[in-house]
Amino acid sequence: MALDPHEILQANKSLDDLAASPLGGTRRQRWQRLQVGVLGLGAMVLMVGLADIVTSSVAQNRAAMPEALPPVSNEDVPPPPAPRDPLADAGVVPELPAPTPTPVITATPGGPLVPVQN
Numbered sequence: 001m002a003l004d005p006h007e008i009l010q011a012n013k014s015l016d017d018l019a020a021s022p023l024g025g026t027r028r029q030r031w032q033r034l035q036v037g038v039l040g041l042g043a044m045v046l047m048v049g050l051a052d053i054v055t056s057s058v059a060q061n062r063a064a065m066p067e068a069l070p071p072v073s074n075e076d077v078p079p080p081p082a083p084r085d086p087l088a089d090a091g092v093v094p095e096l097p098a099p100t101p102t103p104v105i106t107a108t109p110g111g112p113l114v115p116v117q118n
Contacts, residue, residue: 087093
């Protein structure tokens with residue numbers, strides 16, 4: 001960073017700050033970079049600590065899991081409920097009567113077609 005004549009002419013800046021380190025910026029800029037760096041390092045330490053807490057909690061839960069749940073067999077599981085029609089139960093849709101069997105027409109070899117009831 002080269003010296004800017006506008007910064008040199010400002011009354012609140014001293015020439016010692018500008019001449020001490022021309023590539024390092026002003027004292028305020030160096031302090032800001034230091035604060036950002038320390039804040040970044042602190043954030044990374046915080047995130048690593050949080051990740052360690054989460055992984056140790058998961059490991060504890062996995063270790064306790066076999067003791068917590070007994071094995072389940074298929075005989076212990078109840079059968080699913082029969083499907084129902086909620087609209088018919090609420091009385092919005094009338095219940096339909098059971099379907100009547102339709103006659104099945106069968107053909108016999110060499111004879112007429114005969115309807116058969118199931």
